Amino acid sequence: MLVVLSPAKKLNLKIKNFPKSSIPQFIEDAETLITTLRKYNPKKLAQLMKISPSLAELNYERYLNWKVEHSITNSKTAVYTFDGEAYTGLNAASFSNNELAYVQDHLRILSGLYGILKPLDLIHAYRLEMGTRLKVGVQKNLYEFWGDKIVNEVNKSFKNHKEKVLLNLASAEYFKVIDTKKIKGEIVTPIFKDFNNGRYKVVMVYAKKARGMMAAYILKNKIELIEDLKGFNESGYCYNAAASKKNELVFLRG
DSSP states (O other): OEEEEOOOSSBOTTSOOOSSOBOOTTHHHHHHHHHHHTTSOHHHHHHHHTOOHHHHHHHHHHHHHOOSOOOTTTOEEHHHHBOSHHHHHHOGGGOOHHHHHHHHHHEEEEETTTEEEOTTBEEOSOOOOTTOOOOBTTBOSHHHHHTTHHHHHHHHHGGGOSSOEEEEESOHHHHTTSOGGGOSSEEEEEEEEEEETTEEEOOHHHHHHHHHHHHHHHHHHTOOOHHHHTTOOGGGOEEOTTTOBTTEEEEEEO
């Protein structure tokens, strides 16, 4: 089973790196994107990315300082650096060194800049949402830019897995970059709903954290079978068979 997560906009750049690291698979493609992004001044970046002037200025500086060299001294370990709700739920700091070896083989993080990351890949500070309409040559956006590279990498990762299952814990914006018709395995998407105003619905801030908690549940327990996912009951969530489908497992809370 291979788990995919979205990255987080918020970064924790004060964390210590994991001593054993890896280099992103598509570092040269990332450099191509950085070269394109450097053509935008802060004002244009703010318009392109729909962010505040201060954030645009920050990321303008990040792009200027970005280097193709990624080392333990000038970069950060991806799984520790992303700092959103999903990563609070994942709690990478709680994994032992032995567990991290399993995580490295069974978790992937989708990225607008790097395409797809292993947890221990080194990254430079950046912000580039997958949905950004960044034109790169003849490609109109990042989905076109990444093309089949990410789905091919996912299929390659399946080779050492007993069960060819892609567990989608990413957002729709990010998961869209994977051409699901070309996945050589089964795709399963968990849905997390909370009881709110008289009905069950997805409350995004809770759902994001739940995605991270489920990722941790899978990775710590080395889950390979879809059936075993149904035992997830963290933070009050319970599997609901009536609301679920074959490839869409629904967990309710409240």
